[in-house]
Amino acid sequence: MFSLLQEAATTAVETTEGAIVIDDATAHGADAAAHGVEGAGYATEAAGLPQLDITTFGNQIFWLVVTLVVLYLVLSRVALPRIASVLSDRQGAITGDLMAAEEFKLKAREAEAAYDKALADARAQAQTIVAQNRAQIQAQLDEAIAKADAEIAARTAESETRIRAVRASADVSARDVAQDVTAELVRTFGGQADDATVGAALDGRMKGAVQ
Amino acid sequence: MATEATGGGLEFHPMDQFVVSPLFGNGPVAWYTPTNVTLWLALTALASIALLVLGTRGRAIVPNRAQSVAEMAYGLVHKMIEDIAGKEGLRYFPYILTLFMFVVFANLLGLVPMAFTVTSHIAITGVLALAVFFGVTIIGFAKNGAHFLDLFWVRSAPLAVRPVLAVIEVISYFVRPLSLSIRLAGNMIAGHAVIKVFAGFAAIAAVAPIAIVAVVGMYAFEVLVAIVQAYVFTILTCVYLKDALHPSH
Numbered sequence: 001m002f003s004l005l006q007e008a009a010t011t012a013v014e015t016t017e018g019a020i021v022i023d024d025a026t027a028h029g030a031d032a033a034a035h036g037v038e039g040a041g042y043a044t045e046a047a048g049l050p051q052l053d054i055t056t057f058g059n060q061i062f063w064l065v066v067t068l069v070v071l072y073l074v075l076s077r078v079a080l081p082r083i084a085s086v087l088s089d090r091q092g093a094i095t096g097d098l099m100a101a102e103e104f105k106l107k108a109r110e111a112e113a114a115y116d117k118a119l120a121d122a123r124a125q126a127q128t129i130v131a132q133n134r135a136q137i138q139a140q141l142d143e144a145i146a147k148a149d150a151e152i153a154a155r156t157a158e159s160e161t162r163i164r165a166v167r168a169s170a171d172v173s174a175r176d177v178a179q180d181v182t183a184e185l186v187r188t189f190g191g192q193a194d195d196a197t198v199g200a201a202l203d204g205r206m207k208g209a210v211q
Numbered sequence: 212m213a214t215e216a217t218g219g220g221l222e223f224h225p226m227d228q229f230v231v232s233p234l235f236g237n238g239p240v241a242w243y244t245p246t247n248v249t250l251w252l253a254l255t256a257l258a259s260i261a262l263l264v265l266g267t268r269g270r271a272i273v274p275n276r277a278q279s280v281a282e283m284a285y286g287l288v289h290k291m292i293e294d295i296a297g298k299e300g301l302r303y304f305p306y307i308l309t310l311f312m313f314v315v316f317a318n319l320l321g322l323v324p325m326a327f328t329v330t331s332h333i334a335i336t337g338v339l340a341l342a343v344f345f346g347v348t349i350i351g352f353a354k355n356g357a358h359f360l361d362l363f364w365v366r367s368a369p370l371a372v373r374p375v376l377a378v379i380e381v382i383s384y385f386v387r388p389l390s391l392s393i394r395l396a397g398n399m400i401a402g403h404a405v406i407k408v409f410a411g412f413a414a415i416a417a418v419a420p421i422a423i424v425a426v427v428g429m430y431a432f433e434v435l436v437a438i439v440q441a442y443v444f445t446i447l448t449c450v451y452l453k454d455a456l457h458p459s460h
Binding site: 061062067072082 | 226229230231239240241242243244245246248249252253255256259260263264267270271272274278281282285286304305306308309312313329331332333334335338339342396400
């Protein structure tokens with residue numbers, strides 16, 4: 001790059017000299033002189049770095065300033081406020097959405113708590129109902145058992161009295177049968193059986209047997 | 212011509228692409244003449260406006276491609292100013308974004324074949340750099356008054372060294388517009404001239420493949436350079452603005 005610049009500089013000097021020569025040579029007529037100026041202009045343009053051609057600076061600077069002013073005005077008046085508003089809108093939307101999400105989360109949590117509470121309530125209620133039913137059933141059962149017990153006891157007592165009556169009657173009839181049998185036996189063997197003696201003997205025997 | 216090698220029909224005119232010529236006719240270039248510079252300046256402005264104004268036409272919450280790029284450019288410059296110069300620097304955001312958009316589009320449009328690269332001209336980059344230089348100096352004095360001169364008086368250094376440092380600081384301060392403008396124009400001139408030289412070699416059949424590959428490679432590299440140089444120009448503007456807003460070291 002640097003050597004390129006150097007060469008450019010040397011060529012520039014040469015060409016400028018050439019231009020001057022042309023200028024000198026054609027300094028006669030007005031027509032020719034104009035041509036010479038044009039030629040000189042072309043020579044400077046073609047020589048060296050175009051960047052260092054000062055004759056174009058005014059033009060470049062003028063159009064640059066125009067461009068910058070226009071660009072600045074359009075950007076600062078139209079583009080920047082628009083982009084800024086879009087960015088703040090987006091920020092707002094994001095913040096709003098996040099807040100809404102937080103709210104929904106809170107609501108969901110509340111709903112969950114309410115659900116849990118309802119569940120617990122229902123469970124507790126179910127338990128009380130079960131306990132109530134159990135107690136009621138127990139009471140009914142107890143009552144039935146007591147009733148049955150009483151009935152059983154009454155029946156048992158009744159049976160016992162009946163058994164006792166039967167036994168007593170059995171004792172009496174057994175003694176009667178035994179007296180009759182004894183008296184008959186005594187009579188058969190030719191003895192004299194009076195009821196009192198037989199009865200006493202029987203009583204004596206039966207004391208041990210019956211009972 | 213700059214380098215003329217006429218042997219074997221091989222001709223290099225790497226600097227012809229930078230010649231300023233009138234758009235209409237062949238007359239002299241007066242200050243008002245519409246030239247190729249005018250055309251490409253206008254195209255640069257139109258491209259910037261197309262991206263930032265037409266691209267954001269939808270004002271969509273969920274942006275399309277053009278709007279994304281526009282927002283990215285906006286965000287890039289906005290964040291750059293905020294990070295480097297602080298919140299106060301954002302007052303000058305519109306101008307700095309104008310600068311960035313102008314330089315980046317001028318550089319990129321310059322890479323279009325047959326295009327004219329306005330940022331390869333020292334007159335253009337010089338005006339941009341001087342505008343930054345004077346703007347920053349005026350802001351510095353307006354905001355800080357005489358305290359702006361603290362920029363040159365390094366209080367953190369030992370007293371004996373300070374005058375020397377002050378001289379260095381003053382020189383470096385005044386070199387700023389020069390380095391800013393020559394860095395940008397130099398990068399553009401060099402890249403375009405090198406591409407042109409390689410393109411000239413493509414006329415020789417033997418080396419044509421290498422030359423074409425080199426042109427493609429250089430072109431890709433120049434695209435990178437175009438964006439990086441625009442970024443550098445902008446970031447240095449932000450650094451100078453920071454110096455103007457907070458001159459004490």
